[in-house]
Amino acid sequence: MWQRAIRSLPGGNGLLSKRPDRYAPDIWPSYFSKSSGVNVIDLDGNTFIDMAQMAIGSSILGYAHPELINSVSDSIKDGVNCTLNSPEEVLLAEKLLDLNPFAGGVRFARSGGEAMAMAVRIARAKTGKDKVIFSGYHGWCDWYLATNLDNKNGLNDHLIPGLSTMGVPAGLANTAIPFIYNDIKSFESIIKEHSDAGIICLEGARYDFPSKEFLESVSRMAKKYKMIIISDEITSGWRMTDGGVYKINGFNPDIVVYAKAMGGGFAISAVVGTEEVMHSAQDTFMSSTMWTERVGFVAALTTIEILTREKVWEHLIKIGTQIGDGWIAIAKKYGLKITVSDFKPLITMKFHYQERNQALVTLFIQEMLKRGYLSATSVYVSYAHTEKIVKDYLIAVDECFFIISNAIENNNEDILLDTKVRSDSFNRITP
Numbered sequence: 001m002w003q004r005a006i007r008s009l010p011g012g013n014g015l016l017s018k019r020p021d022r023y024a025p026d027i028w029p030s031y032f033s034k035s036s037g038v039n040v041i042d043l044d045g046n047t048f049i050d051m052a053q054m055a056i057g058s059s060i061l062g063y064a065h066p067e068l069i070n071s072v073s074d075s076i077k078d079g080v081n082c083t084l085n086s087p088e089e090v091l092l093a094e095k096l097l098d099l100n101p102f103a104g105g106v107r108f109a110r111s112g113g114e115a116m117a118m119a120v121r122i123a124r125a126k127t128g129k130d131k132v133i134f135s136g137y138h139g140w141c142d143w144y145l146a147t148n149l150d151n152k153n154g155l156n157d158h159l160i161p162g163l164s165t166m167g168v169p170a171g172l173a174n175t176a177i178p179f180i181y182n183d184i185k186s187f188e189s190i191i192k193e194h195s196d197a198g199i200i201c202l203e204g205a206r207y208d209f210p211s212k213e214f215l216e217s218v219s220r221m222a223k224k225y226k227m228i229i230i231s232d233e234i235t236s237g238w239r240m241t242d243g244g245v246y247k248i249n250g251f252n253p254d255i256v257v258y259a260k261a262m263g264g265g266f267a268i269s270a271v272v273g274t275e276e277v278m279h280s281a282q283d284t285f286m287s288s289t290m291w292t293e294r295v296g297f298v299a300a301l302t303t304i305e306i307l308t309r310e311k312v313w314e315h316l317i318k319i320g321t322q323i324g325d326g327w328i329a330i331a332k333k334y335g336l337k338i339t340v341s342d343f344k345p346l347i348t349m350k351f352h353y354q355e356r357n358q359a360l361v362t363l364f365i366q367e368m369l370k371r372g373y374l375s376a377t378s379v380y381v382s383y384a385h386t387e388k389i390v391k392d393y394l395i396a397v398d399e400c401f402f403i404i405s406n407a408i409e410n411n412n413e414d415i416l417l418d419t420k421v422r423s424d425s426f427n428r429i430t431p
Contacts (some may be wrong), residue, residue, distance in 0.1 A: 001043060002030045007431045016160070016426060017056045023376065024365045026419035035063035037384040040374060048369070051323075051385075051393050052376040057235060057346065060261035060316075061306060062384025068264045071302040072295055081293045088297035095304060096272050099243045100256060104275025108268065109291055112234040112259030113139030115269035118286055119255050120199065122271065123228040126280040129198025131174070133190055135181040136203035138232055146172035154178055159206075162425035182210055184217045191221045200229050204236035204245035204256075207341040207348050215251045228277060229253040234260050234269070239316050239345035239381075242308045264303035268296030306383075313345065316381045319390060320344030323379055326394040333398070334405035348378040359413045360404055362422045367400040 002020060006012045012019055020028035029042035040048045040063070054060070061068060075088075093106040107122075109115040116138045124130060137159035138144045147154040148165045150173050155163050158178060177194050180186035181202065191197075200222050202210070222229050231253035233244035238261040241247050246256060254277045259269035271278075306312065324340040324347045331338045331349075341348040351357045361377055368375035373396055379385075407413040414421075 003431070005030075006429050012429050015056065017053065019429070021420075021423055021427065021429070023052075023422055024362055024369065024419045025422065027366060027369060028419075029369075029374075037062045037064075038382065038389060039063070048372055048374045049389065049393070050374045051368075051379050052374045053378075054380040054382045055265050057260045057380040058263065059265040060238060060312065060382055061264045061303065062382045063265070065264060065306070065384075067306060068299065068302050072266065072299050075294055075298040078294075080295055081289070085292060086294040086297055088294055088301060089292060092270075092297045092300050095301065096258075096270055099304075100247075100272050102252065102274060103256070103272045103278075105273055105278025105281065107271045107278070107281050107286070108296070109271070109288070110267040110269060110296055112257070112269050113141055115257050115259055115271050116230075116232060116234070117141040117143060119230050119257050119271045119273075120201070121284055121286060122273065122277065122281050123199045123230060123255060125284040126277050127198030127226070127228055129196065131177065131194055131197035132199040132201055133177045133179060133194055133197045133227075134199075134201035135179050135187075136201075136206065136232060138201060138203075142168050142172060144176060147176040147178055149173040160424065160426055162427070164426060182208065182214050184214055187214070187217060188221060191225065195225050197225070198227055200227050201232060202230075204231050204233040205240075205343050206235055206346065207343055209245070209342055210249065210251075212249065215249060219252060228255065230255045230257065232257050234258065235346065236343070238262060238304075238307055238313065240313050242304075242313075262303060263296055263299040264306075266296055266299030268300045270300075310383070312383045315383055316345035319385045319387070320347040320379070320381045322387065322390050323347045323381070323393075324349075326390070326397065330394065330398050330401045334401050336401055336405055336408070345381050346378060347381065350377065353408065356408075356413065358423065359417065359421050360407070362419065363404055363407060363413050363416055364400050365422070366418060367403055368396060371396040371399065
């Protein structure tokens with residue numbers, strides 16, 4: 001099916017993170033026929049437990065959560081789109097304003113990338129300035145990829161290396177300036193050099209949390225130079241509290257962006273901002289038919305109801321901590337050099353074997369597949385992951401870490417692979 005895909009779909013699909021070359025290129029089961037809880041059935045009828053991406057973080061409740069599916073199914077029966085507006089749009093906006101007390105306005109989209117483009121557009125409309133100073137990954141749009149117009153490696157330290165600028169207008173050069181996350185010296189140096197910028201954009205959290213001192217620096221410099229702060233909570237949102245990570249670290253952004261988990265797997269994203277900033281949304285044209293369809297709003301309302309009622313984030317933190325502690329203990333048992341991130345709901349491990357890393361990770365993915373797990377070096381924890389699932393998973397990890405330790409000692413990981421080595425880079429795919 002994947003070979004058919006790359007002949008008909010440029011790049012094979014619409015999402016880089018689901019390409020098999022990021023896992024185990026020749027053996028990864030690229031397509032699913034059914035998913036439920038944390039179980040995934042591929043096209044050949046094989047069942048796997050998802051200890052990897054959980055729909056790239058969107059299925060925070062688990063796959064096909066019954067309450068969510070019933071709510072969405074009921075709404076579909078009454079019509080998905082109409083000449084008139086969906087009242088759920090208003091209800092969701094009001095809910096988000098309740099959960100984000102600093103805010104006075106909301107605009108919706110259906111994906112994280114377009115919501116970030118919307119947030120940057122609104123901030124530019126408010127400030128009248130083009131330049132964005134940022135850290136982290138913020139999607140596929142021109143404003144972000146413009147970073148690599150000045151330096152083709154400009155985004156290499158911001159999640160995905162090698163992103164191409166083909167098709168990005170050359171006139172956007174020097175409008176997106178990166179800084180190192182959690183590095184006050186780097187940040188303040190960039191700010192002073194580009195004091196004509198109007199926007200500071202950073203992720204709420206990804207692998208690690210921002211330090212208090214770093215956030216204080218961001219707030220201080222934004223006030224000094226009259227810049228708007230955008231907190232991208234697309235990855236971190238709803239995983240630590242009832243909204244963004246900014247709520248638990250005393251940070252005060254002007255705009256917060258949500259997507260992924262907010263819809264429990266259904267397409268919905270939101271730009272939530274202060275009344276003063278969001279008023280500028282009316283000064284710039286942003287409009288799309290599918291931003292007003294009913295399903296996304298209903299899905300988000302139901303997902304948020306479950307998240308807040310059950311305090312799902314507490315479960316995510318607990319399970320992520322168990323996974324991370326398990327990785328560390330097993331790695332110590334076999335003398336493996338790894339580190340584990342602080343952000344537990346998206347728990348991540350990194351191997352430290354330089355140029356051998358990718359082959360070792362591919363070997364880990366391959367061996368976990370043999371044991372019935374979709375695995376990677378990160379786990380987007382969901383409400384459907386249980387302690388029993390984690391216990392069994394760590395038994396499989398133990399077996400695979402033993403194999404990896406022997407491969408390191410014998411320098412033969414390439415021989416043990418049944419597939420090409422994975423790659424994190426953005427690569428052109430041809431039939």
